[in-house]
Amino acid sequence: MFEAVLLTVITAATPLLIAAIGELVVERSGVLNLGVEGMMIMGAVVGFAVANQTGSGTLGVVAAIIAGMAMSALFGFLVLVLVTNQVASGLSLTILGLGLSGMIGEAFIGVPGLRLPELYIPVLSEIPFIGPVFFQQDAVVYLGFALVFAVSYVLFKTRAGLVLRAVGDNHTSAHALGYSVVRVRFLAILFGGACAGLAGAYMSLAYTPQWVENMTAGRGWIALALVVFASWLPFRVVAGAYLFGAVTVLTFHAQAQGLGIPSQFLSSLPYLATIAVLVLISANRRLTLVNTPACLGKPFVPDR
Amino acid sequence: MRIELVKRKEHSSLMTLLSPLVAVGLTLVAAAILFTISGKDPLLGLYKFFIEPLTDTWSLQEIIVKATPLVLIACGLSVCYLSNNWNIGAEGQFVFGALCGSFLPVIFPEFANGATLPMMLLFGAAGGAAWAMIPALLKTRFNTNEILTSLMLVYVAGLLLDYLVRGPWRDPGGYNFPESRIFSDAATLPVIGDGRMSISAPIAVIVVIVLAVVLAKTLKGFEIRVMGESPRAGSFAGFSAKRLTIFAFALSGALAGVAGTMEVSGSLNQLLPSISPGYGFTAIIVAFLGRLNPVGILIAGFVLALSYIGGEAVQASMGVSDKIASVIQGLLLFFVLACDTFILYKLRFVKKRKAVAIGEASHV
Numbered sequence: 001m002f003e004a005v006l007l008t009v010i011t012a013a014t015p016l017l018i019a020a021i022g023e024l025v026v027e028r029s030g031v032l033n034l035g036v037e038g039m040m041i042m043g044a045v046v047g048f049a050v051a052n053q054t055g056s057g058t059l060g061v062v063a064a065i066i067a068g069m070a071m072s073a074l075f076g077f078l079v080l081v082l083v084t085n086q087v088a089s090g091l092s093l094t095i096l097g098l099g100l101s102g103m104i105g106e107a108f109i110g111v112p113g114l115r116l117p118e119l120y121i122p123v124l125s126e127i128p129f130i131g132p133v134f135f136q137q138d139a140v141v142y143l144g145f146a147l148v149f150a151v152s153y154v155l156f157k158t159r160a161g162l163v164l165r166a167v168g169d170n171h172t173s174a175h176a177l178g179y180s181v182v183r184v185r186f187l188a189i190l191f192g193g194a195c196a197g198l199a200g201a202y203m204s205l206a207y208t209p210q211w212v213e214n215m216t217a218g219r220g221w222i223a224l225a226l227v228v229f230a231s232w233l234p235f236r237v238v239a240g241a242y243l244f245g246a247v248t249v250l251t252f253h254a255q256a257q258g259l260g261i262p263s264q265f266l267s268s269l270p271y272l273a274t275i276a277v278l279v280l281i282s283a284n285r286r287l288t289l290v291n292t293p294a295c296l297g298k299p300f301v302p303d304r
Numbered sequence: 305m306r307i308e309l310v311k312r313k314e315h316s317s318l319m320t321l322l323s324p325l326v327a328v329g330l331t332l333v334a335a336a337i338l339f340t341i342s343g344k345d346p347l348l349g350l351y352k353f354f355i356e357p358l359t360d361t362w363s364l365q366e367i368i369v370k371a372t373p374l375v376l377i378a379c380g381l382s383v384c385y386l387s388n389n390w391n392i393g394a395e396g397q398f399v400f401g402a403l404c405g406s407f408l409p410v411i412f413p414e415f416a417n418g419a420t421l422p423m424m425l426l427f428g429a430a431g432g433a434a435w436a437m438i439p440a441l442l443k444t445r446f447n448t449n450e451i452l453t454s455l456m457l458v459y460v461a462g463l464l465l466d467y468l469v470r471g472p473w474r475d476p477g478g479y480n481f482p483e484s485r486i487f488s489d490a491a492t493l494p495v496i497g498d499g500r501m502s503i504s505a506p507i508a509v510i511v512v513i514v515l516a517v518v519l520a521k522t523l524k525g526f527e528i529r530v531m532g533e534s535p536r537a538g539s540f541a542g543f544s545a546k547r548l549t550i551f552a553f554a555l556s557g558a559l560a561g562v563a564g565t566m567e568v569s570g571s572l573n574q575l576l577p578s579i580s581p582g583y584g585f586t587a588i589i590v591a592f593l594g595r596l597n598p599v600g601i602l603i604a605g606f607v608l609a610l611s612y613i614g615g616e617a618v619q620a621s622m623g624v625s626d627k628i629a630s631v632i633q634g635l636l637l638f639f640v641l642a643c644d645t646f647i648l649y650k651l652r653f654v655k656k657r658k659a660v661a662i663g664e665a666s667h668v
Contacts, residue, residue, distance in 0.1 A: 034451065074638070083309060083649070084641040087390050087451065088592055092641065095585060096634025102627035218459050225452045264467035271456040275442070278453060283446040301309055301649075 003129060005249060010141060011207050013245025015040070015199040015216075017144045019223035020230070020237045021151055022195020027227055028155060029188035030168035030295035031079060034090025036196050037220025038097025039071045043200025045101040048211045049108055057116045061140070061201045068197020069190050071097060076189040080182045083299045098214065105211045113209030116140060116202075140202050145238075147195070152234040164188060168293035171300045181300050196220065218271065225274045229281055232291040240277075247273050309649040319647045324593055324600070327639035328607065334635045335628075344622050352621055353614035353628075363613050365499035369571055371609035373398070373563040373580075375508045375602055377587035379515050380556025382596040386519075387532045389552045393439065393454030394560045395584025396461035397432040401561020402568045403465060404431025406484065406575050409491035410473050416490035424491060425565055432561015433554045435461065440553035444546040450553075458584065469575050484575035493570035502570035504563075509602070511559065516598040528552070560584065581612065582630070589637045608633060 019036055026033050043064035051060025071093060078089045116138040125136045155161040166174045167184045175181050203219070204211055222244060230236035251266040281287060332350060339349030357363040377394045384391040405428030408415055439454040468484075475485040493502035519525035531538040531548050539545065568579060590608050594600030615629025 078638065078642060081307075081309075082642050082645040084645060088588075088637070089641055091392060091585075091588060092634055092637035095589070095630060095637060099627050099630030099632075099634050103625045103631060106625045106627065218456070221452060221455050225456075228449060228452070262467050262471060264463040264470075268460045268463045271459045274456050275438075275448075275453050278448050279442055279446050282448040285447065301311070 003132060005253065007132070008249045008252070009242065009245045010137065011245075012248045013241040014141050014144050015202045015207060015219055016223050016226060016244055017238060017241035018140070018147060018202065019196050019199035019220060020226040020241060021144075021147050021234060022192040022199075023223055024227045024230065024232060024234060024237060025151060025155075025164070025195075026188050026192035027296055028168045028232060028293055029164050029185045030171055030293050030298065030300075031185050031189060032086045032090065032297040033072065033075055033093070033189060033192055034087060034224065035071065035075050035093025035097065035220075036192075036223050037216060037218065038094035039068045039193050039196035040097075040200040040203070040220040040223075041101040041214070041216045042071050042097045043068045043197030044204040044215055045105040045108070045200075045211060046197070047201030048113060048204040049104060051114045051205055052108060052111060055114070057114055057205055060114070060205055061116070061198065064197040064201030065194045066197070068193040068195070068200065070193070072189045072193025072196070073186075075193075076186045079299075080185055080189075083301055086297050086299070094220070102213050105213060108211040109213070111211065113211070114205060115209040116206045138206055140198065140206060143198075148234050148238055155234065165293070168295055171295050171298070175300075175302055181302065185300075196223075199223070222270065222274050225278055229277050231281065231287055232293065243277075244270060244273065308652045308654055309645070310652045311649055312647075316647050316650075319643075320595070323643035323647060324595070324604070324640060327593070327636060327643045330639040330643075331632060331636045334639075335632050338628060338631060339624070342624055342628075344618075344624055349618055349622060349624065352618050353632075354610065357610055357613040357617055361497075362499055363617075365497055365501045367606060367609045367613050368505050369500050369502075369609075370612050371605040372504045372508045373567050373583045374587050374590045374608055375605035376511060376563040376566075377556070377560045377584060378590035378594060378601045378605060379511055379598055380559035381587055381591040382594070382598070382601060383515070383519075383528055384552045384556050385532075385591060386596050387528045387548050387552050388535070389440075389443075389549050390451045391436065391439065391454050391553055391556050392451055392588060393436070393456075393458050393584070394556060394587055395580060395582065396454070396458035397435045397557040397560035398564040398567075398580055398584045399458075399461040399465050400435040400564075401428040401432030401557070402564030402575070402579055403461075403468065404428055404434075404561065405565025406473075406487075406568050409487040409569075410484045410575065413485060413488055413491075416488045418490075420488075420490045421493065421569070424569060425562055428561040428565025429558040430561070432564065433558040436553040436557025436560070437550070440550050444549050450549075462578075465575065465579065466577050469577050473575060475574075482577050486574045487569060491569060492573055493566060495570075500571050502566070504566035504570045507562075507566070508605075512598045512602050519598065560587075586612075586633055589633055589640075592637060593640050608636075611636075 019040055023033060023036055046067035047060040047064030050063035051057050075089055075093045078084045079086050118136050118138050163179055164184055167179060167181050171181045203215055226237055226240040229240040247270050251269050254266050255263050336346035336350055339346040357367060381391060381394055405424045407427055408420060408424055435457060438457060439450040442448040442453050443450040470482045473484045475483055493504055495502050527543045531543055531545055535545055568575060572579060586608050590601055590604045594604035611629045611632055615626040618624040618628060619626040
């Protein structure tokens with residue numbers, strides 16, 4: 001029983017983890033992309049459609065990543081080249097993604113889906129309890145953890161990461177030093193789009209292998225909140241994603257147990273928990289101010 | 305060759321007028337492409353979507369029915385956005401306002417007299433404002449990001465509505481359908497014309513006029529604009545950013561709540577599990593397309609209401625998914641934002657400069 005719960009927590013946490021780690025990189029470069037929900041839902045529908053047509057989960061995942069990147073490129077063009085308002089541009093990306101995914105997905109409603117295969121790590125997967133939980137997951141779960149380590153390493157141990165953080169903290173100085181603020185930010189936005197697309201594909205190919213309209217149900221927004229919760233530090237995103245995964249799974253089990261609590265109250269728990277967590281974090285100014293990218297959401301027009 | 309943005313010396317008044325028109329034009333082109341991709345005749349699609357609904361009185365009335373909540377919500381949102389308060393949870397305030405406004409006709413159906421409707425609208429306004437107060441107070445007290453909190457409350461309000469119409473507020477004589485009882489005549493807004501149009505439409509127009517005067521002619525309007533453009537200058541003038549945040553959220557929440565109550569009381573006549581086709585989100589587009597200006601919002605509200613009716617029309621007559629409406633809405637916001645850039649900036653095409661030797665560069 002406990003093992004089964006833990007397994008579902010991992011599947012619930014993975015899309016949040018991946019989408020949030022992508023957005024963390026975007027925000028570290030000084031851009032606020034509120035379109036995570038829209039990119040994620042596009043990843044979900046494109047991933048499902050391609051996997052369904054080709055019979056290959058891998059191709060579906062790749063297509064979802066490309067879809068997420070295409071959406072983010074649109075956003076990048078708007079906010080970086082045309083210097084539009086980032087909040088409004090991100091919102092329009094979400095509205096567009098929700099509409100477009102509904103249109104593409106109409107043909108796939110009720111079509112049985114394809115589940116990503118689990119990878120059995122030799123030897124380790126045979127350990128009782130630990131094996132099934134940690135070493136019999138699908139590739140995306142491992143990829144999610146690899147992403148966290150990679151992002152943390154690149155951000156804090158490499159020159160590229162230093163440049164990215166410099167661009168996010170003070171774009172005028174970074175520009176004066178000769179770094180292309182727009183290029184760095186565009187690459188960061190593309191990375192965020194790829195992660196959101198992957199997270200969406202995980203929703204429709206592993207979490208619930210089917211296409212349901214609006215199936216991301218606000219997870220893109222929760223991922224945005226997780227970045228704040230993690231105070232822009234990669235490893236704290238893991239903690240946040242698993243906390244939310246646990247809350248989601250807990251509500252499922254509470255519903256199944258029939259505790260007499262209306263299901264709608266349980267379903268609203270993740271959203272209320274998001275608010276509670278945001279309040280707790282933002283009330284602590286010391287914690288947030290240290291890591292908040294100073295140029296987050298501020299427009300940049302290079303003067304030449 | 306490279307494209308650069310150059311800041312204009314002052315706002316281009318030509319582009320201010322032109323930009324929404326260009327954006328609508330680009331959206332039409334994109335819509336034509338969408339129809340072609342879906343394998344339909346693009347010209348017929350555009351005609352059915354954008355023109356035909358304007359040719360008969362029934363759909364014209366339906367457009368007004370849908371424009372009314374959009375305009376009301378967008379008016380409130382414009383005050384938020386002008387003052388740099390990012391309320392994107394109007395959908396939740398609409399739903400919670402509708403719930404509060406429906407309290408009387410659902411729980412006390414016998415209370416049916418001249419005071420019923422005014423009290424319902426009052427409850428709706430108070431409910432919407434209260435729901436909007438949550439992100440506002442969290443922002444002013446704890447510095448919590450209002451974008452995320454206001455949005456999370458949309459889901460919570462939707463689930464609350466779902467719970468009520470399936471649970472305690474379900475019509476006792478309704479064969480277990482998830483609906484509330486039908487409102488009495490005293491709780492229904494008077495209808496204008498032969499369709500579903502009610503007096504909510506003229507109320508929205510009055511709100512537009514009042515807001516236009518307040519923004520243009522009063523100190524409050526000045527305060528809203530100053531605090532949005534330069535909070536530091538505003539604080540020297542004695543304006544309080546926190547008080548304005550509370551004001552802007554309360555106003556937009558109240559307007560969304562009234563819109564929700566009027567939608568339930570005027571158009572639906574009962575509570576259903578879903579009472580809004582995303583009015584709260586579409587109103588964000590209305591606010592921007594209308595340049596955060598009440599009169600502009602009135603026009604933009606019609607354009608976006610047309611997109612709802614057009615979406616239904618092409619679904620019925622051409623078999624295109626009605627989701628095309630929200631795609632077109634999203635594209636429209638994209639183009640509006642892109643075109644607005646040219647109010648403040650102009651494009652300059654520069655030839656790629658060759659690398660210059662250091663000695664030469666000093667002469668430049």
